[in-house]
Amino acid sequence: MSDILLKNILVDEVPKDIEISGGLIESVMPAGSPHTGTASQTMDCSGMAAIPGxxxxxxxxxxxxxxxxxxxxxxxxxxxxxxxxxxxxxxxxxxxxxxxxxxxxxxxxxxxxxxxxxxxxxxxxxxxxxxxxxxxxxxxxxxxxxxxxxxxxxxxxxxxxxxxxxxxxxxxxxxxxxxxxxxxxxxxxxxxxxxxxxxxxxxxxxxxxxxxxxxxxxxxxxxxxxxxxxxxxxxxxxxxxxxxxxxxxxxxxxxxxxxxxxxxxxxxxxxxxxxxxxxxxxxxxxxxxxxxxxxxxxxxxxxxxxxxxxxxxxxxxxxxxxxxxxxxxxxxxxxxxxxxxGINAGRIEKGAVADISIVNLGSSFFLSNAPVLSNLVWSAHSDSIDSVIASGRFVMRHRKVEGEEEILSLARRQLEKIRV
Ligand SMILES: [Zn+2]
Known part of the structure; x- marks a missing residue:
C-alpha cells in the first residue's frame, strides 16, 4: 500500500500516475496503469502538472x-x-x-x-x-x-x-x-x-x-x-x-x-x-x-x-x-x-525523494498551446502551485497550509522588537 497516489498528473507533458511511499517516489507510470494496492490518500490531478519542489x-x-x-x-x-x-x-x-x-x-x-x-x-x-x-x-x-x-x-x-x-x-x-x-x-x-x-x-x-x-x-x-x-x-x-x-x-x-x-x-x-x-x-x-x-x-x-x-x-x-x-x-x-x-531528489523519478509541487493549469496563464514549462516560467505566478508534497507528505493542499493564521499572528507580535 502506498501513502499517496497522484492520478492523471502531467509529468513533462505526459499524463502519469505517481505513487509515493515511505517518503520516496515509488513509481511513475502512464496514467490509468493498474496499481499494486490501495493508497491511503488519492488525489485526482486532472488539469494539473507535477514539478519537483x-x-x-x-x-x-x-x-x-x-x-x-x-x-x-x-x-x-x-x-x-x-x-x-x-x-x-x-x-x-x-x-x-x-x-x-x-x-x-x-x-x-x-x-x-x-x-x-x-x-x-x-x-x-x-x-x-x-x-x-x-x-x-x-x-x-x-x-x-x-x-x-x-x-x-x-x-x-x-x-x-x-x-x-x-x-x-x-x-x-x-x-x-x-x-x-x-x-x-x-x-x-x-x-x-x-x-x-x-x-x-x-x-x-x-x-x-x-x-x-x-x-x-x-x-x-x-x-x-x-x-x-x-x-x-x-x-x-x-x-x-x-x-x-x-x-x-x-x-x-x-x-x-x-x-x-x-x-x-x-x-x-x-x-x-x-x-x-x-x-x-x-x-x-x-x-x-x-x-x-x-x-x-x-x-x-x-x-x-x-x-x-x-x-x-x-x-x-x-x-x-x-x-x-x-x-x-x-x-x-x-x-x-x-x-x-547531496540529496537524491529534484526529479520526478522512481526512487527519488518525493518533493513535488502540483501546479494547477486551470488559470489563464496556461490557456495556450505552449508547453506547461514555458507557461509556468514566463506567464504564471506561484499561486498556480495548488499543493506541495515534501519528503512524501502533503505540506500544502489546495493552497491551505496548516496553522497559517496562527503563524502570521504570532510573528506579528515580534515586529515590535525591531522597530527603530
Ligand atoms: Zn546573503
Missing amino acids: FYNMHTHAAMSLMRGVGEEQDSLSSWLQEVWKVEARLDPEFCYHASRVACLEMIKTGTTTFNDMYFHPETTVRAALEAGIRPAVCYCVLDLNDEEKAAREKDGTEKAYELLKDAGGIFCASIHSIYTVSEKMILWTSDFARKHSLKFHIHLCETRAEVEDCKKAHGGLTPVEYLDSLGVLDQNVIAAHSLWLSDTDVEILGRRHVTCVHNVNSNAKLSSGFRFRFNELRDAGVNICFGTDGCASSNNLDMLETVKTSLLFQRAWRGGKDSMTPSEALAAVTSNGAKAL
Whole structure:
C-alpha cells in the first residue's frame, strides 16, 4: 500500500500516475496503469502538472520580518549598516517566528528545501521541521579580524554542530565573506568542514568593491584566486552570488567543482549588478543554483519569480545570444540544488525523494498551446502551485497550509522588537 497516489498528473507533458511511499517516489507510470494496492490518500490531478519542489539555495530565512529595512539604501555597504542595527536586537524567539513565516512563504511558493545562513540556526531548523520542509543551516563565522571574536566563532561553530548535526536538517560550515572574516578563520572553518564532511556556505564576489578591495589587500588576487590560494575551494563549497567573476575565476570555480548560487533580485535591488556569467560558469562545469537571499533585499522567497527575473536579465544583457533556457533555469532550482546538498531528489523519478509541487493549469496563464514549462516560467505566478508534497507528505493542499493564521499572528507580535 502506498501513502499517496497522484492520478492523471502531467509529468513533462505526459499524463502519469505517481505513487509515493515511505517518503520516496515509488513509481511513475502512464496514467490509468493498474496499481499494486490501495493508497491511503488519492488525489485526482486532472488539469494539473507535477514539478519537483524548489531549492532556494541562499536564504536568510529569519529576515522575513525585516522587509523594508534599509530599503532607501541602494548599495550593499550602506544597506548592511542599516541591517546590522536591526540585527543587534534579534533574539531566538524572533528568529523562530520569523523562520516560521519564511517556511510558510516557501511552501506557498513551492520550495521544499532551503540553504540558510543566519543567527540562531536551531530556531530555523525547528521551524522548518515543524512545517515539514528540509532546512540546511549553518553557524556563520564573522570575526572582523578580531582574535577574541574568532575564539567565540570557533566555539559557536562547534556548539552549533554538536546541537544540529543529528537534528533532522543539514548542517553546513560557513563564513560570512572574505571581507568580514580573517584568513585564519577562513582556514579553520574550511578544515572544520572537511573534518566533518560538511558543505561550506559563503558569500562570494557579490560586489565590484569586494573584488577591488580584495585585490588591494591580497597582492592583486581576486576573491576566488585568494580562496583558491588558501586551498579551500572544492565541490563542497556553495558560493552565494558569484557575480563579479573574471575568466580565470570562472575557470577555477569549474576546476574545483564549486556550486555558485545566483541571487538575481537581491543583486539588482542592492545595485550590485546583474551580469551573472551563467553560460561561462555552466560551460566550465560549475553547478549553478538560484536563491532569493533574505527578504530585506529580495523582499520575498518566491523561486518562480527568481526564475523569471533570471531569464529576463540573461536575455537582456546577452542580447539574445545563447541565453539561459527555461529548462536550464528549472534545473538550477531543482536538480542542481539537490546535487549541491547531496540529496537524491529534484526529479520526478522512481526512487527519488518525493518533493513535488502540483501546479494547477486551470488559470489563464496556461490557456495556450505552449508547453506547461514555458507557461509556468514566463506567464504564471506561484499561486498556480495548488499543493506541495515534501519528503512524501502533503505540506500544502489546495493552497491551505496548516496553522497559517496562527503563524502570521504570532510573528506579528515580534515586529515590535525591531522597530527603530
Ligand atoms: Zn546573503
